[in-house]
Amino acid sequence: MAQADNSRKRTIQGHKTIKLQAPIRYIQINLQHSTAATDNIMKLIEQDKSDILFIQEPVLYQNRIAGIIKSHRNYFSHEDKCRAAIIITNNKMDAVLLKQLFKPDSVLLELRYNNTRFFAASKYFDITKEIEKELNKIEEIIVY
Secondary structure (H helix, E strand, O other): OOOOOOOOEEEEOOOEEEEOOOOOOEEEEEOOOOHHHHHHHHHHHHHHOOOEEEEEOOOEEOOEEOOOOOOOEEEEOOOOOOOEEEEEOOOOOEEEEOHHHOEOOEEEEEEEEOOEEEEEEEEOOOOOOOHHHHHHHHHHHHHO
C-alpha cells in the first residue's frame, strides 16, 4: 500500500502539481533578563515549531545566551550590554550576520530559505534614549 504524501500541494488545471512553500514561523519576545521567561519560550518554540526567535533583553551567562538549546544558532553582540538577539531554530535556513549594523542593541541577518532571500532584524529600543535617534538606526537598516 502506497504511503500518502502529506506535503502541501496544489493542483492547477487538474494535471499539474506544485509544492507550496511552508510559511516561516517566528516569535518575538522581550525576556527582561528572566530565566523563567527563557525556559517558557524554549518550550513554546518546540511546541510551535518556530523557525526564528527575535529576542530583546536575553539572559547572558559566560558570554552566551542562557537557556537556549545548543543546536539553535544564536546571533547577538558579545558585549556586556547585549539587548537584542536572533535565534535560528530551523537548520534548513542559512543565515549570514551583517556585521556592519551589528551592535549591542541590534542584530541584522541575511537569511535564505526555500530559494528565498530575506532579512531579519532584532532591535532593542532604550527608553532613556531619544526615539528619533532610535528610528534613525532603523532607517540605517532599511537603507542597507
